[in-house]
Amino acid sequence: MRKKITIPDVLNMKPEGHRISMLTSYDYPFTRIMDAAGVDVILVGDSVGVVVAGHDTTLPVTMDEMLYHVKAVRRADPKALVVADMPFMSCQAGVEEACRNCGRMIKEGGAEAVKIEGGMNMAHIIRAVSQIDIPVMGHIGLTPQSVHRMGGYKVQGRKEQAERIMEDAYAVQNSGAFAVVLEGIPAKLAAEITAELSIPTIGIGAGPGCDGQVLVIHDILGLCEKYSPKFVKRYTDLGPIISEAVQRYVAEVKSGEFPTGAHSFS
Numbered sequence: 001m002r003k004k005i006t007i008p009d010v011l012n013m014k015p016e017g018h019r020i021s022m023l024t025s026y027d028y029p030f031t032r033i034m035d036a037a038g039v040d041v042i043l044v045g046d047s048v049g050v051v052v053a054g055h056d057t058t059l060p061v062t063m064d065e066m067l068y069h070v071k072a073v074r075r076a077d078p079k080a081l082v083v084a085d086m087p088f089m090s091c092q093a094g095v096e097e098a099c100r101n102c103g104r105m106i107k108e109g110g111a112e113a114v115k116i117e118g119g120m121n122m123a124h125i126i127r128a129v130s131q132i133d134i135p136v137m138g139h140i141g142l143t144p145q146s147v148h149r150m151g152g153y154k155v156q157g158r159k160e161q162a163e164r165i166m167e168d169a170y171a172v173q174n175s176g177a178f179a180v181v182l183e184g185i186p187a188k189l190a191a192e193i194t195a196e197l198s199i200p201t202i203g204i205g206a207g208p209g210c211d212g213q214v215l216v217i218h219d220i221l222g223l224c225e226k227y228s229p230k231f232v233k234r235y236t237d238l239g240p241i242i243s244e245a246v247q248r249y250v251a252e253v254k255s256g257e258f259p260t261g262a263h264s265f266s
């Protein structure tokens, strides 16, 4: 049986040259399956708002909704490190509120770390939360909670913007984060940031030069028809498999083929 993955394990993976695998999960059955399959880090992402709840952005996701999903993931007792995503406006209004909300993810949800979007602008929050011993994963580049400022989900850090993203990366590391997600930035810039930082970088749409990779589970399983960004690799297509099972069930109920005596109580 594999051992529990801790924050020091994740930190050591970079110098030891072991690449970090991270996936999102939002519930008990998916967590059990992906944990048994050996993923290192499970992110209870606020992407749940898009891929599960059907919103167009992650902005409407609430603390209570996130806590519900973090608790469901926790109940699967994964060996993977569990990171809870901090939803929009759970950390932005001030240090005290941010500490309280991050604390709820650990204390009530059972998460082992939190993820906070933002770079230099959120450095004071990352510092305060880290200082109360809540491990923080940063998230810079294309930060989905900044969709309105960015004018859509656009690659960040091209040309003269690159310097700002590098400054964000340093700000996150210097504030005490144990790792940082690099989303939607040019591969060359992501590789440069990875070489500069001592903490691990985890890429999504940031090329092969990061210390690890993260994707949304619904994207790799073919369960999200709405968006298909270039950086997603679909490892299977569960849509038609689910559809075929449901069609057979409906047909058998209609024809009387299901249920039989084998599915009945005497």
Ligand code: KIV
Residues within 6 Å of the ligand: 024, 043, 044, 045, 046, 047, 048, 085, 181, 183, 204, 214, 215, 216
């Ligand atoms: O919410 C999420 O799933 C994320 C990852 C895609 C990094 O933030």
